[in-house]
Amino acid sequence: MPRSTLRCALLSASALCLTAAAAPAVADAAPKQVGVSAKRLNVQVGSRATVKGRVAQAPATVKLQVQRGHRWLTIDRDRTDARGRFTLRKRLKQAASARVRVTTSTGFKRTVGRLNVYRNAHASWYGPGLFGNPLGCGGTLQYGSVGVANKHLPCGTKVTLRHRGRVLRVPVIDRGPYVGGREYDLTAATARKLRFTGHGPIQATR
Incomplete structure (x- = not known):
């Protein structure tokens, strides 16, 4: 007699045995x-x-x-x-x-x-001198705010960014940038995490 069948017979609780037999998730x-x-x-x-x-x-x-x-x-x-x-x-x-x-x-x-x-996008970053200002998607910009500004993506849209081997997934929290040719404005905290400085190419999933 198979060991599982013998165990069920000894327990005399077939419903429980069937549950146990099906247990391997x-x-x-x-x-x-x-x-x-x-x-x-x-x-x-x-x-x-x-x-x-x-x-x-x-x-x-x-x-x-x-x-x-x-x-x-x-x-x-x-x-x-x-x-x-x-x-x-x-x-x-x-x-x-x-x-x-x-x-x-x-x-x-x-x-x-x-x-x-990823595709290549042109980005910049912002923050110093603007902390405490309102964000286009609600709330205020803080030193530790993580996210990006974009002119077209809905607020809250998640974007995965990669730069210098670092990957970060962040939400759209603001509107901008308003300089021609730039698609994303990274908050200061986002730029620090990605070691992004100045403005230039960055890899993005949107």
Whole structure:
């Protein structure tokens, strides 16, 4: 008699046994069932995002999905080889930032991080002499305010910025900049975190 069946018989509580038998949570099992050996999720527009790994239960179809609102959109899929290995890759043509996961036809899901597709933008920063002034999206500008000013994106929109190897995700909290050719004005606190000085190119996901 299988050990689980014997245990249920001894306990004489089949409902509880069924619950216990179903207890291994997919969330707990997913890292064991879907291994990720390499990933490239911070890329420039026109480059390929890549996730490589291995599935314990093979053969299986594996999908790479990005989150769009409350939905998950499949951007690539692969069939595992005899050893369960897979490679998912997608060339991205537009700047974006979204959660990304791997799913399998055997029913497992694993979140693997955030996909950031960057484009080059021109930015500046502001703050000294303006602290205490009202922000275009509400509140006041403080020394420690983290965010950016933009003329077109809705207030609260999250933007992921990358500069000198540092990555920061911040909200739109103000309007501007009003100097031609510049898309973003970083607050002083944002500029410090990214080690951004003066004005010039920065990588952004919007």
